[in-house]
Amino acid sequence: MTTADSKRHLPTTSLIPNTMNSLSTPELANLLPPCWATMVTEWLKEDTPSFDYGGFVVGEKQETAVLLGKSKGVVAGKPFFDEVFKQVGCRVEWLVEEGEAFEPIKEVAYVYGPARQLLMGERVALNMLARCSGIATRARHLRQLKDAHGFPGIIAGTRKTTPGFRIVEKYAMLVGGIDTHRMDLSSCIMLKDNHIWSQGSIPAAVAKARAAGGFSIKIEVECRSEAEADEAVEAGADIIMLDNFDAKGLKAAAASLRQRWTERGRPNVLIEASGGITEETITEYFCPDINIVSLGSVTQGVPHVDFSLKIQRASA
Template sequence: MSTSYAHLLPPSWKTQITQWIEEDVPSFDYGGYVVGETDQIAILYGKSEGVLAGVPFFDEVFKQLDCRVEWHISEGTHFTPIKKVAHVYGKARNLLLGERVALNLISRCSGIAYKSRLIADIQKAYGFKGIIAATRKTTPGFRLVEKYGVLVGGLDTHRMDLSAMIMLKDNHIWSQGSITKAIQLARSVGGFSLKIEVECRSEAEADEAIEAGADIIMLDNFTDRGLKDAAKSLKDRWRDKRQFLLESSGGITIDTVASYFNDNIDILSMSTVTQGVAHIDFSLKIQKS
């Protein structure tokens, strides 16, 4: 699989790259003084198995430092170590100035893409026709990179932020006293273009949410068996009466995801796609003269 999602990125992302470079060298670049300004070539090695992701971020780091990257594999490619992934051309000082920022970005992004790919492969093997999505449990300031990795790996990003979809959870419902009131208030400001999702802990709560017009019902923290029973019951009961999607979330991991596959479930969301993910080991080595 080979693809690029660079054109999805907002204008602000290049400013973030600038800020990350500034964070790493806020004053003097002492090591850069040592290596100087000679033209050099560095090799990017993939030292652990993974899926390449984060190419636009890596490119932009070195573009801002007047370096050029030549890739030998496409973004989205699965690779095994040790792999020569790219060559980077530029001044020795600039190569080392961008090294850690670029490696941090690509290691994290590729790790998420690799885990997403493994989960997508499980989905394909079992023939699950629903959607498997990440969640909003991402690293502050790094969400764009992490969600990008999810896309490259082949899973759904779910909502990107609080403005992308209205999700009503227990605290929202508590504030209004009922699911119905919370949905009515949310609809009054969200308009026709935003979907409303409601977190439900029981079939009774799900019934109320469906009746009130929720677009997506999240069955939260159900066991795999309990989920299947509830999903079938809800779909049977509301067939030809209401249109809605059923989502399952809570405690789903790469080891257990297959046990949640069900024809009555439309979406499985997993925070473990972006949390606790091993980074892919990359290194950047300047070729010796």
């Protein structure tokens, strides 16, 4: 079978549906777990652990504050922003939709409530919104690159998230239009170099993982060479991660693996590219033999979107 023939059997669109085609961005809040509001409570406890001196100064006068988007970006994080102000007794009125792109300076929302409560929630809400929107903005750009180049596979984030803030960052990926990858250690079994070294071989690590995870959890193996990838597929891995390949080497390895394992009756093995891929270089890795491209830079070192909250001054 030729490489051209093997490409007709790629599982990109059939096995990995483009999830964002079927997800409505305003409804993404329905994905949040029951415990997420307690996370917001902890944020507020951290920021006001004892006396609120500034709040004492401004008092209880009812005020209106305007949320301004001061740098270009995609708005993401509305459920968390709403919950911050709900917990301090304020109300939010949004002027934009979740996932909407805007140009500065943009009035994004109004927040109503007592002055001291508005200021109590201000920094917590802004810090969250700035980071969540920054991740969504980068994710949106990656999604646009995927669509513009006709890449049929999936762009995904990674587990390189901030401790205690993961649910917000994974949510932001979905708002931006990319895949979250595995949510945590319980979502998918990923066997990296340390796992393999501890067991002595790829087959031994995969066998132990399968015995624990059963039939319902996928197993992914990080591979540094074609030989390791062959070993992982032979051992029964569902996903092969080609890690830290340059773009040319990755494409060659993926094409070779795809053809070989299609001929051997495993055409549906998923191939993921990861390691050192950035927003600037991702298009070099697009090819029909790759199913998934993942980037840690979706969450690491991402610029934040600049927002401010200003209490409106009464006219003279």
